[in-house]
Amino acid sequence: MENDxxxxxxxxxTIDEINKSLKNEIPKDDSSELLGKSLDSLSVINFIVILEENINKIGNIEIVLTNDDSIFSEPSPFRTIETLKLYLKKIMK
Known part of the structure; x- marks a missing residue:
């Protein structure tokens, strides 16, 4: 399967799974904000854990997303769906 x-x-x-636990669902468009507006701190942690599991299951790749590169990056890779896609493209080469 093509990387994109x-x-x-x-x-x-991941969004489908996390939306099950949210009052206001995250829309699946690239401009959708993940941090702050859509996800509180606990939901961010759940999102990252589910995302890592899905990368492993679907992509057969073992990745840890809670490292200095992702946590201290500006802008945050978890700011929007678009920034998340760009970050995953970079680390899943």
Whole structure:
């Protein structure tokens, strides 16, 4: 599967799973904000854990997303769906 399509599938599955626990669902468009507006601190942690699991299951890649590169990056890779896609493209080469 092409990397862009794989990343999109992983993110969509992650959003579907996290939306089950949210009052206001995260829309699946690139400009959707993840940090602050859509996800509180606990939901961010859950999102990252689910995302790592989906990368492993769907992409068959073992990745840890809670490292200095992702936590201290500006802008944060978790700011929007678009920034998340760009970050995953970079680290899943």
């Amino acid at each position: 399509k794989l990343i999109e599938k992983i993110i969509e599955k």
